[in-house]
Amino acid sequence: MDESSVTIREVMLRDGLQNIRQFIPTEVKIELFRLIVASGLKDIEITSFVSPGAVPQFRDAPQLAQAILKENPEGAKISALIPNLKGAQNALKSGVRRLSFVMSVSESHNFNNVRRTTAESVEALKKIQDLKKDYPDMILKVGMAVVFGCPFEGKIRPQVTLRFIRQFYHLGCRNISLADTVGFGNPKEVREVSRLCVNEFPDVTFGIHLHNTRGLGLANAFTAYESGIHILDGSIGGLGGCPFAPGASGNTSTEDLVFMFEDMGVRTGVNMDALLKVSRYFKSVKRDVCFTSSILEAGIPIPRGTLTTPSPPLLGP
Amino acid sequence: MDESSVTIREVMLRDGLQNIRQFIPTEVKIELFRLIVASGLKDIEITSFVSPGAVPQFRDAPQLAQAILKENPEGAKISALIPNLKGAQNALKSGVRRLSFVMSVSESHNFNNVRRTTAESVEALKKIQDLKKDYPDMILKVGMAVVFGCPFEGKIRPQVTLRFIRQFYHLGCRNISLADTVGFGNPKEVREVSRLCVNEFPDVTFGIHLHNTRGLGLANAFTAYESGIHILDGSIGGLGGCPFAPGASGNTSTEDLVFMFEDMGVRTGVNMDALLKVSRYFKSVKRDVCFTSSILEAGIPIPRGTLTTPSPPLLGP
Numbered sequence: 115m116d117e118s119s120v121t122i123r124e125v126m127l128r129d130g131l132q133n134i135r136q137f138i139p140t141e142v143k144i145e146l147f148r149l150i151v152a153s154g155l156k157d158i159e160i161t162s163f164v165s166p167g168a169v170p171q172f173r174d175a176p177q178l179a180q181a182i183l184k185e186n187p188e189g190a191k192i193s194a195l196i197p198n199l200k201g202a203q204n205a206l207k208s209g210v211r212r213l214s215f216v217m218s219v220s221e222s223h224n225f226n227n228v229r230r231t232t233a234e235s236v237e238a239l240k241k242i243q244d245l246k247k248d249y250p251d252m253i254l255k256v257g258m259a260v261v262f263g264c265p266f267e268g269k270i271r272p273q274v275t276l277r278f279i280r281q282f283y284h285l286g287c288r289n290i291s292l293a294d295t296v297g298f299g300n301p302k303e304v305r306e307v308s309r310l311c312v313n314e315f316p317d318v319t320f321g322i323h324l325h326n327t328r329g330l331g332l333a334n335a336f337t338a339y340e341s342g343i344h345i346l347d348g349s350i351g352g353l354g355g356c357p358f359a360p361g362a363s364g365n366t367s368t369e370d371l372v373f374m375f376e377d378m379g380v381r382t383g384v385n386m387d388a389l390l391k392v393s394r395y396f397k398s399v400k401r402d403v404c405f406t407s408s409i410l411e412a413g414i415p416i417p418r419g420t421l422t423t424p425s426p427p428l429l430g431p
Numbered sequence: 432m433d434e435s436s437v438t439i440r441e442v443m444l445r446d447g448l449q450n451i452r453q454f455i456p457t458e459v460k461i462e463l464f465r466l467i468v469a470s471g472l473k474d475i476e477i478t479s480f481v482s483p484g485a486v487p488q489f490r491d492a493p494q495l496a497q498a499i500l501k502e503n504p505e506g507a508k509i510s511a512l513i514p515n516l517k518g519a520q521n522a523l524k525s526g527v528r529r530l531s532f533v534m535s536v537s538e539s540h541n542f543n544n545v546r547r548t549t550a551e552s553v554e555a556l557k558k559i560q561d562l563k564k565d566y567p568d569m570i571l572k573v574g575m576a577v578v579f580g581c582p583f584e585g586k587i588r589p590q591v592t593l594r595f596i597r598q599f600y601h602l603g604c605r606n607i608s609l610a611d612t613v614g615f616g617n618p619k620e621v622r623e624v625s626r627l628c629v630n631e632f633p634d635v636t637f638g639i640h641l642h643n644t645r646g647l648g649l650a651n652a653f654t655a656y657e658s659g660i661h662i663l664d665g666s667i668g669g670l671g672g673c674p675f676a677p678g679a680s681g682n683t684s685t686e687d688l689v690f691m692f693e694d695m696g697v698r699t700g701v702n703m704d705a706l707l708k709v710s711r712y713f714k715s716v717k718r719d720v721c722f723t724s725s726i727l728e729a730g731i732p733i734p735r736g737t738l739t740t741p742s743p744p745l746l747g748p
Contacts, residue, residue: 297729300691300694300695301650301653301691301695302695302696303695326646326725327725327729328687328690328691328725328726328729328731329643329646329648329649329684329687329691329724329725329726330649330691330725331646332646332647332649332650333618333649333650333652333653333691335650336618336650336653336654337653364729367646370645370646373645374617374618374645374646374647374650377617378617378618378619378620379619407646408643408644408645408646408647409645409646412614412644412645412681414645
């Protein structure tokens with residue numbers, strides 16, 4: 115990857131849908147996936163292998179994964195979230211090879227999210243890594259939640275995050291994502307943590323997952339990018355958020371990320387017109403969906419010369 | 432001003448109200464001003480001395496200015512927007528000494544905004560500067576519109592902006608504000624232009640006025656701040672926008688700016704609780720007002736320990 119490109123990792127099908135109580139039919143999810151791929155997005159988290167009791171929205175994870183992998187045998191990078199060993203086994207059985215294991219860097223959030231201590235989560239991670247013996251093509255990523263602040267414990271010191279990464283590194287993990295789960299981070303903190311991570315672990319591929327809860331998603335994405343993190347999660351229409359962390363709604367919108375980076379001359383490989391079709395399609399099948407994306411609201415800048423002269427005088431800067 | 436503080440210049444009473452068709456009573460504007468001052472904001476644009484025919488909302492500019500200046504003889508910095516010589520004369524007659532003259536760096540936007548060429552605007556600026564003979568305590572600021580993109584002409588080259596600033600400088604102007612009138616700028620461009628300005632004119636006080644049209648208001652504010660611009664316009668509740676530039680709605684919200692800077696350890700002097708009272712009051716007198724502020728929607732982070740443990744397991748990063 116050169117300096118002037120980024121990968122936007124699309125998480126709408128997982129993070130975007132997990133808050134929607136009404137089950138979205140598998141065929142709709144497949145059509146969303148097709149439209150996402152058609153826009154040029156190539157790294158896509160398609161579902162979560164959690165207990166269907168906990169999140170009924172993902173009860174079709176095996177069928178969805180099989181259908182998508184059949185259509186897309188060697189195209190886009192297809193990944194699924196897994197909270198534990200069982201989720202990993204189920205994902206692998208369904209053909210998924212890119213697994214996003216999630217654990218929080220605070221004890222209280224980890225307990226609330228996955229019902230175990232962080233030490234127990236690290237143990238689970240070891241066992242999941244061991245599955246590589248049976249699935250040598252498995253690619254395991256660790257998604258570290260609440261790195262930039264926890265709703266229960268407040269700000270998290272960067273050294274806490276780094277200590278966990280050292281553990282993951284010794285277990286063989288080379289793919290790590292830093293998540294601002296509840297949108298508590300600011301651009302300085304994101305820069306500081308990103309630089310510390312990239313400098314200490316030059317052979318780890320880092321990604322970042324930024325919520326836009328307090329409007330800082332794009333500012334944080336900008337400093338993460340400039341600090342050497344070139345994989346950024348986005349959710350089309352800004353859909354999603356952690357449902358049980360108060361105030362956590364609102365992923366950073368893929369449309370807004372694509373606009374910002376392309377406008378700065380950083381290539382995303384995404385075609386904006388094709389991208390806008392995804393939200394349009396989803397709105398057509400689910401009219402009450404609530405998007406939070408500046409680009410969806412404002413539109414991309416109108417090309418020069420297409421405006422007619424307005425008649426009344428204007429007013430200010 | 433030290434490196435770890437910023438001035439948020441509050442423009443809600445001008446930029447925030449100019450799009451509201453229904454006349455807001457002068458007493459309401461005065462009460463808004465009082466609440467703004469009580470929050471700790473000290474640099475406040477209170478109105479616009481434009482033709483009452485063009486913007487009926489500001490038909491009370493002289494009375495409002497007189498009432499506010501009477502209450503606030505030497506407290507906050509009170510300024511008013513002026514589009515021309517007549518506006519300047521009227522503002523000065525009403526007691527206002529801080530004038531924000533506005534002109535655009537593109538011919539087409541300047542013509543549409545103030546009905547004259549940029550050369551004619553510079554001529555008007557000269558005449559306004561001459562008023563210093565009669566009003567030696569006058570402080571004139573030039574607000575440069577569409578610096579980061581024009582709805583008619585697209586992106587504006589930084590050299591165009593710098594050429595205008597050189598003219599203003601030779602006329603004696605030492606207060607200049609760069610405006611992203613329609614929210615076309617990105618963090619890289621804002622950094623580039625800010626650095627060029629600050630480096631070439633170290634004795635000019637620069638401010639910046641950033642719309643949040645495409646969600647980049649805070650990212651742009653961050654790079655402007657880091658590039659040495661420490662006066663940033665904000666509008667409480669994100670109210671406002673240039674009404675005749677399509678897609679220009681949405682100022683950067685004062686609440687969001689204050690949150691971002693304070694969270695980074697950069698002092699604003701603003702008390703968030705007191706600040707939130709301004710939008711609450713305005714909503715109570717004008718129920719249909721539409722705010723666009725992430726902090727107003729999400730709230731500031733909940734202090735550690737105030738959350739009760741949620742019962743269902745959570746899901747992801």
